[in-house]
Amino acid sequence: MENKMTELQLQAACTVWFQNNMRDYRGRFRRVKNETDLKGKFGARMGALNKTTGIVAGTWDAFLMVEPIVWIEFKTDAGALSTDQKAFKAIGEKLGWNFVVIRTLQEFQNMANFFFVEMAVKNR
Secondary structure, three states, rough: OOOOOOOOOHHHHHHHHHHOOOOHHHHHHHEEOOOOOOOHHHHHHHHHHHHOOOOOOOOOOOOEOOOOEEEEEEEOOOOOOOOOHHHHHHHHHHHOOOEEEEEEHHHHHHHHHHHHHHHHHHHH
């Protein structure tokens, strides 16, 4: 089944599901504010501000606070990782981090259940 949601809509759907269904882990799913769709002078100012405050191109969209950390990138069916995102992933993999590209709400649900439910049972 083709995913008709935008990346932002997918991320919102996943966040709502997580908040409602993973109550014991609510604070452990975090979004990274790493984009701006603003244009013109204000967009340029925001881009410069982002850069000076440490927002770096290629940082993935969100992460799960588990050990080791799991970085999440939300993509549409046709979406592909950028060169910067691939570089971020390569650095993180050297540190032992996990990376998951999410294209559907079901994929997100499966991933969250795996890292918070199945892995918690396994590590008891």
